[in-house]
Every structure is written in structure tokens, then in C-alpha cells.
Amino acid sequence: MTTGQDLLEKFSARQNADTFWQEHWQGTFAEYLDIVRENPGVVRTAHQRMYDMITSYGDYSVDEGRRGGLKRYAFFDDPDNGGRDAIFGLTEELAQLVSVFRSAALKYGSERRVLLLHGPVGSSKSTIARLLKKGIERYSLQPEGALYTFGWKEKDGSITWDPMNGDPLQLIPHAYRQELCDQLNEEVQNATYPIEIKGDVCPLSRFYFRERLAEENGDWTKVLESIVVRRFFLSEADRIGIGTFQPKDEKNQDSTELTGDINYRKIAEYGSESDPRAFNFDGEFNVANRGMIEFIEVLKLDVAFLYDLLGASQEHKIKPKKFAQTDIDTVIIGHTNEPEYRKLQSNEFMEALRDRTVKIDIPYVTKLSQELSIYEKDYNSRRVRGKHIAPHTLEVAALWAVLTRLEEPKHHGLTLLQKLKLYNGKSLPGFTMDNVDQLRKEAKHEGMQGISPRYVQDKISNALVNNADATSINPFMMLNELEGGLKHHSLIPNEDTRDAYRRLISIVKEEYTDVVKNEVQRAIAADDEALTRLCGNYIDNVKAYTQRERVRNKFTGQDEQPDERLMRSIEERIDIPETRKDDFRREIMNYIGALALDGKKFDYKTNERLHKALEMKLFEDQKDTIKLTSLVSNVVDKDTQEKIDIVKGRLIRDFGYNDESAHDVLQYVASIFARGDAKRD
Known part of the structure; x- marks a missing residue:
């Protein structure tokens, strides 16, 4: 020493x-x-x-x-x-x-x-x-x-x-x-x-x-x-x-x-x-x-x-x-x-x-990614000892804070949430960069009103302290703190503004629900072998369809017509209409052909739209076999539990959850399916 x-x-x-x-x-x-x-x-x-x-x-x-x-x-x-x-x-x-x-x-x-x-x-x-x-x-x-x-x-x-x-x-x-x-x-x-x-x-x-x-x-x-x-x-x-x-x-x-x-x-x-x-x-x-x-x-x-x-x-x-x-x-x-x-x-x-x-x-910042960076700087693994912050917890707080600062768009049919996404760099049909610049010019006081980052930081701290028994804090804990604090927030000028901020909490909850459902879908469908088989089957049928050929059934050995039902069940997942299916299929085949000319092999992961469609199709096929809704009743057989554990492991490995927060998010998505209101993205 x-x-x-x-x-x-x-x-x-x-x-x-x-x-x-x-x-x-x-x-x-x-x-x-x-x-x-x-x-x-x-x-x-x-x-x-x-x-x-x-x-x-x-x-x-x-x-x-x-x-x-x-x-x-x-x-x-x-x-x-x-x-x-x-x-x-x-x-x-x-x-x-x-x-x-x-x-x-x-x-x-x-x-x-x-x-x-x-x-x-x-x-x-x-x-x-x-x-x-x-x-x-x-x-x-x-x-x-x-x-x-x-x-x-x-x-x-x-x-x-x-x-x-x-x-x-x-x-x-x-x-x-x-x-x-x-x-x-x-x-x-x-x-x-x-x-x-x-x-x-x-x-x-x-x-x-x-x-x-x-x-x-x-x-x-x-x-x-x-x-x-x-x-x-x-x-x-x-x-x-x-x-x-x-x-x-x-x-x-x-x-x-x-x-x-x-x-x-x-x-x-x-x-x-x-x-x-x-x-x-x-x-x-x-x-x-x-x-x-x-x-x-x-x-x-x-x-x-x-x-x-x-x-x-x-x-x-x-x-x-x-x-x-x-x-x-x-x-x-x-x-x-x-x-x-x-x-x-x-x-x-x-x-x-x-x-x-x-x-x-x-x-105030009016770009979501920048607002999120403010909170990620202060609340990370070095600052929050012994407490896990579940994915999207800080994001929903940032999302709500930015929404309170934006002015309602004058553009017909554009929601406040869509405006936020445009500001954050997302492209929406019918909107160009010039449109976004115009939206900013029309909003004279945008960013000069709304919720301060300090309020959000205080509520993040409250969520960490008030949930001492939990190993992690999740987005719903965060939203509850944000909403609960509005009652006593001294800088909110009137009750109308307070009510407007509460309505924005509901918008954020809906957005989070869509995001987390998509994550669970991807975790369930993250079976590379199954996705590869599904993709191969789809490509075989598309190739036969575009070249007016038949497809050999590997089980019966018989030549059959391309499986239109299979192809449409995948294409509909990414909103390819019936009138555009031929164009989409030729586009896929041209893409594969261009790769072949360069001596490269086709991989579905390099085509984002097709990758998403395959994942959603596989999720629809597998969700009933996993019996995710059985989580709600807490009656889970051994086989189903093993499948759920696999999905939970993927959430932890690929999306940053810990065991408790992964279990919570599966419970939440399961309750949605149990209510029968699952929604296609």
C-alpha cells in the first residue's frame, strides 16, 4: 500500500x-x-x-x-x-x-x-x-x-x-x-x-x-x-x-x-x-x-x-x-x-x-432526439446506480415535453404528433423540407412556452425514488409521475393549459403502445431460421409468378400455381395494394438480379420493407402458438413458458430490457391481445 x-x-x-x-x-x-x-x-x-x-x-x-x-x-x-x-x-x-x-x-x-x-x-x-x-x-x-x-x-x-x-x-x-x-x-x-x-x-x-x-x-x-x-x-x-x-x-x-x-x-x-x-x-x-x-x-x-x-x-x-x-x-x-x-x-x-x-x-428544444439527449446525459448507468431504466422511459418523457411546446399545425390533416415527427427528421407522405420550414415559420412562439426540462428531470428523479422496490422504472411509472405533478405545477398559467397537457399524456400513451407492440412482435418473430424459410418460400413463389412458371411442392413433388395467398399475406403487412402487387414483385426480382450481377447473394435483411413484412407475417403465425395471452391469466404450461422465456431473452438481448421490465412489457402487450384490440401497423 x-x-x-x-x-x-x-x-x-x-x-x-x-x-x-x-x-x-x-x-x-x-x-x-x-x-x-x-x-x-x-x-x-x-x-x-x-x-x-x-x-x-x-x-x-x-x-x-x-x-x-x-x-x-x-x-x-x-x-x-x-x-x-x-x-x-x-x-x-x-x-x-x-x-x-x-x-x-x-x-x-x-x-x-x-x-x-x-x-x-x-x-x-x-x-x-x-x-x-x-x-x-x-x-x-x-x-x-x-x-x-x-x-x-x-x-x-x-x-x-x-x-x-x-x-x-x-x-x-x-x-x-x-x-x-x-x-x-x-x-x-x-x-x-x-x-x-x-x-x-x-x-x-x-x-x-x-x-x-x-x-x-x-x-x-x-x-x-x-x-x-x-x-x-x-x-x-x-x-x-x-x-x-x-x-x-x-x-x-x-x-x-x-x-x-x-x-x-x-x-x-x-x-x-x-x-x-x-x-x-x-x-x-x-x-x-x-x-x-x-x-x-x-x-x-x-x-x-x-x-x-x-x-x-x-x-x-x-x-x-x-x-x-x-x-x-x-x-x-x-x-x-x-x-x-x-x-x-x-x-x-x-x-x-x-x-x-x-x-x-x-x-426550449423542439426536436425529440435533442430533448432525449438532455435526459440521457443525466440519467445513465453511471448516475442511476442499482436501478434499471426500461427502454422508452426517457423517450416518452421527452416526447410529452416537446409536444407541450409545439403549436397546433395550421396544415389540414396534420396532427401535433406528426408535426413532432417531421421536426425530428421523419418523412411523411406529401411533406417536403420546404413544408417543414414553413411549419416552423408559421409557429411564432414555438419553444417559448410549454414544459421545462427541469420539471421532467424532477419527475424522473421521483420515479426512481418512489418505486424503490422495483428493479427498474418503466414508461407508465414515468407518465404517472408527469401527470400527477401537473396538479401542483406553479408555472402552468390556467386549468385549460393543464387539461391540454393531460390530453397530451394520452397521445403519448397511444404512441408508446404502438411502439412496444412492434418490439414484442419483432422479438417473437426474431427467429432467423424461420424468417429465412419464409423468405425463401416467398421468393420462390414471386419468381414463378413473375416468370409465369409453376412451383414444385416439396412435400408432394407436384408442380403447382404460385401461392397467391401466401404472397398477399406478406405484402399486405406493408400496405402493398392489390393494384401494386405486380410492381412490388418485379421490384424484388430486379433487386435480386442486380445483386447477382455483382456476385452478391440476396439477404432479406438488406431490404427493410420486405424484412418488416416477413417479421409481421411470422408474428401473426406464431403468436397463437406462443399463447402470449395466457400471461394475463397467469396459467402457463411448461411448453408455452419456454417459448415466452425465449421471447423475453430476445427483449433483454436486443432491446435493452432487464428481466422485470421485459416481463412487464410482455404482460402489457398480452393484455392488449386479450382485449382483442391488437392493431396492425
Whole structure:
């Protein structure tokens, strides 16, 4: 067994002192200028750095039911964190967000706006903000994301660091900035952005600069010799470059939380409230300089805060108490919900804020596969210890959640469930991609209403806890939890909506019934030998029929007419009408002939329609011999039990059930057949 010291030595051996000092570099101002020449990206603005960080992860094209596909930025898949905070769907909305960052990076005007993520509760607004904060933190640790600040050498050898982590180039007097930038830009090759110097240092550094300028008889280059430049890293936990502000009770709100406050203990030392050395530059805006600031529920801010927000966005300035306006460079992101945004729109005193806001809608997911991914991420074998989640349990929850968010289609004859399937990529007769795009355009508020993923996640947790005696939870347990919770759901606006959600539960139950019947059918018919024999018999008869030949009966040895009854019993399973049977049979023979020309052998599994027809035919032939309905009466003879066990084994092996859930699903399907309402798909 290793000792504690052994463990420490093991990790110590992995440390690299050279890497540490490279990352924690300190040097002179002149050395910093050399760094700028080699890597001009160190002087990027906050918006430029944010855009470059996102695009550094690359992008790829996705097809989400839109013509031409959409560009998906890999950053929002959270690859650095194993996808724990991945955003599913919302590709179009996230592309719009990145487009705003690109515009801001190019200084087209978006850098002077507040980015407002607007959407219903639980639509991942906070997750997007969290991703951006974590992403820019990690980016600052990498060489391509490096950024630098400065400090003042004191006579005792200590260093007073700039409290707002300003860019060292801001120390260059305005009269010399353009000349310096012109020379640097001339020397730097292939820079993504031109080197510019915007804004001034904070009041404390202005004080030190003026003080030392007097000592150096006005020679600012001598002042810069007393400057220490260092690399620093953005960190939300350490409040460096990343700020987060959440509104509190109106009586306790104080705008100094954003812009800093006087340090009354130091007034006695420095003699004045307006001495910058007696001021704490630790407000959220001060902290967020060079990075980003997140405003949680931004529209709940007091008016005094909103004035600070307006100046910070439009002018890139804040007004600390007792000091002149101070320059900041930060990405401002707020998020809010629909009721708060409606209040903003109706408030005529908020016109200035509306004018300085770029709103990006963050709706709920309206694609079933993406909603399902949200739940599969949280509820899997690693998270749900000792409890099996039966197939389709999470799927029915996702199905219901998405249905609550969709608007009734205006297209005649199209149901809400069919609309969901179209959005999920399924093709339906008479509908093209253009039709799907039109359906999306007609639905103005789709995804901005309905059930939150949080509600569903809570009910999944309830199902796991409330069914402690069961080895697995099944779709009916899940649907019962979803329906039972509606009574107390505080975000449902009225009883009509509540009743509508209950009706959608019934639609989901019907859909699940069809799906699970099909699975049991496939499990019963999953006898490869029997399917191969049935297929061979069908092909022999089709071949004889298309070539106007007779078929030899293997039992009697007599030549007979092709078995029309057998062929039709298979073709009817996949809705081949009498008028189309000849075309279908020739199609099968042509397919077999084409394979033969390529030297390949025909396999029914390669033809999806025929495979399905054979399975359904075999199921009809075998279901009575298995006596599935005897499960309902609990009177099962040994021979039947062996056959049922085989089917149960196939459900476990091929579809992901465990013993308990496989038994439950067989019981359920058996009860359907016992009622005599089995339905052909």
C-alpha cells in the first residue's frame, strides 16, 4: 500500500517548474512590447478574445430539418468537460450569438450592446453563460489566450498591481499611441486584428502615473521603467476578469456592488475620500475588466443599476463614487424570462436600455432526439446506480415535453404528433423540407412556452425514488409521475393549459403502445431460421409468378400455381395494394438480379420493407402458438413458458430490457391481445 508521501512524490514528479514560470511570467514594459510583436493577440479586446475562443474549437455542419443545414460550433458541445454542460439543439440560436460576437470583434457596433439571452425558465440560458465563463477561463491558460497586466514597483520592493488588470499599453500617453500602433502594425505580419490602444487605466494607476511622472521630470518612458508586467489568468472563483451579479432585495441593492466603494479604514491614512488609494476597485464591473460579466435576471435590476449598465455597454465606462468615469472592456451578458421582458417592452422609461440591447431568443428544444439527449446525459448507468431504466422511459418523457411546446399545425390533416415527427427528421407522405420550414415559420412562439426540462428531470428523479422496490422504472411509472405533478405545477398559467397537457399524456400513451407492440412482435418473430424459410418460400413463389412458371411442392413433388395467398399475406403487412402487387414483385426480382450481377447473394435483411413484412407475417403465425395471452391469466404450461422465456431473452438481448421490465412489457402487450384490440401497423 502506498503512503501519503508516496502519492505526493508521484504527483510532484509530474510538475514542471519551467512551465510554471512561463505561465507566471513577469518582465519589463520593453519586454512586453516584444511579446506584442510576436503575439499581437495579447492586446485583443474582450469581445475579440471571446469570439476567438469559441471558434478555436472549430465547427461542423448539422442537419436539423433546415434546408442547407446549419453551422454548429463545437464549443457548445462542451468537449473540455466531457459534454457535462453540452447544449443540445439551439444550433441556429447559438450561431446567432456567435455572429454577434464576430460583429463585436470586428467593431461593427455590437461591442457596445448588452447581450440579452431571452427565453422561458430552464431553456439553458444560464448554462450558455456558464459555458462562456468556463471557456474564457480555460482560454486564458493557453498560450494563444494569454493576456497581461501591470503593477507599480514600490520603494520597499513590493508591487502594487493594477486593481482592474488593465492592459499595459494603456499607460502610453495619447499623443504617442497612434505612432506606436502604426509601427507595431507595420512590423507584425498576418495579425487577425490591428493593434489599437483604447481607454485609460483606472484612477489608482492614473494617480501613480502622475506621481512618478513628476519624479521623472515629465519623461513618461522613465516611468514605464518602474513598471512590472505579468501574465494573469481569468478566474470566476478568484474574481479576476469574470464577474457575476444577481439582483437582491430592492432595499438592499447598492450600485457600489457594481463599481466599487470607498475603503473607510484607509481614509485616515490618506486623508481624503477621493484618494484612489482609499478606494476598493472590487465591484463586479471592475472585476470583469478584460473578460465578461453575467447579469442573472438582468431586468430585475434597480433603475440605478441600469444606468450603470447603459454606460458600461454604450460608452465602455463606469462611474465609481468620487471619481471620474473609468474605462472598462468587458462582454456584458444578461438573461431574463418572458414576463420580465414584456415588462421591459411596456415600460417607456426603458427605451434607452432596449435600444442598447441585442436580444437572442433561447427557446426550449423542439426536436425529440435533442430533448432525449438532455435526459440521457443525466440519467445513465453511471448516475442511476442499482436501478434499471426500461427502454422508452426517457423517450416518452421527452416526447410529452416537446409536444407541450409545439403549436397546433395550421396544415389540414396534420396532427401535433406528426408535426413532432417531421421536426425530428421523419418523412411523411406529401411533406417536403420546404413544408417543414414553413411549419416552423408559421409557429411564432414555438419553444417559448410549454414544459421545462427541469420539471421532467424532477419527475424522473421521483420515479426512481418512489418505486424503490422495483428493479427498474418503466414508461407508465414515468407518465404517472408527469401527470400527477401537473396538479401542483406553479408555472402552468390556467386549468385549460393543464387539461391540454393531460390530453397530451394520452397521445403519448397511444404512441408508446404502438411502439412496444412492434418490439414484442419483432422479438417473437426474431427467429432467423424461420424468417429465412419464409423468405425463401416467398421468393420462390414471386419468381414463378413473375416468370409465369409453376412451383414444385416439396412435400408432394407436384408442380403447382404460385401461392397467391401466401404472397398477399406478406405484402399486405406493408400496405402493398392489390393494384401494386405486380410492381412490388418485379421490384424484388430486379433487386435480386442486380445483386447477382455483382456476385452478391440476396439477404432479406438488406431490404427493410420486405424484412418488416416477413417479421409481421411470422408474428401473426406464431403468436397463437406462443399463447402470449395466457400471461394475463397467469396459467402457463411448461411448453408455452419456454417459448415466452425465449421471447423475453430476445427483449433483454436486443432491446435493452432487464428481466422485470421485459416481463412487464410482455404482460402489457398480452393484455392488449386479450382485449382483442391488437392493431396492425
